Amino acid sequence: MIMTYEWVGITDSADELSEMILQSEQAAKYRDAYDSVYSDKLLAREIHDFARLKELYEEVQRFGKYHPDYKRVMKQIRVDKRRLDLNEKVAELRLAENELQDLMDQVSFILGRSVSEAVKIPSSNPFFSSDSSCGSGCGTGGGCSCSA
Known part of the structure; x- marks a missing residue:
């Protein structure tokens, strides 16, 4: 590629633009929340243990109820996930992640629309999606609530 x-x-x-995003309030809140979670050694250990349990969960899912640890793993994953979900620091991190994602979606939308209305813009927020309810080509013959 020739640089012009x-x-x-x-x-x-x-x-x-990337520097502006890094200096945004959303990015600062995300960094603070992330540091709060991962500077808590006990919480960081719980998250690490949960990640290992998720790997076991995926293995158990391959075999379903026929796996010898199925019931134990299924119960433990729900208990551990609930405990993490109820942790205030984890909840703050998730909220900060969502706010930063919303900022990124807005930036992507603005950039995409500045190029063309036809540009497809990936987004976690349906407001910024360039697709109509049927525009994604679900291929299920109306399974996504669209009329085929």
């Missing part, structure tokens, strides 16, 4: 002045300008603008 236009290309250099685009990369400079992209760097400036």
Whole structure:
């Protein structure tokens, strides 16, 4: 690829935009929440243990109720997930993640629309999705509540 002045300008603008995002209130809240969770050694250990349990859960799912540890793993994953979900620091981290994701969705939407109305914009927020309810090509013949 040949670097032109236009290309250099685009990369400079992209760097400036990424720096603005990193300096945003949403990014700062995310970093604070992340640090709060992972600086708590006990909580960090619980998260690590839960990640290992999720791996076991995936193995158990392959065999279903025929796996010898099925009942134990299924119960333990629910108990541990509930405990993590109810942890205030984890809840704050999830909220901060969602707020930062919303910012990223807004930026993606603005960038995509500045190029063309036809640009497909991946988003976790349906408001910013460029697809109609049927635009994703569900392929199920109306299974996504659209009329085929």
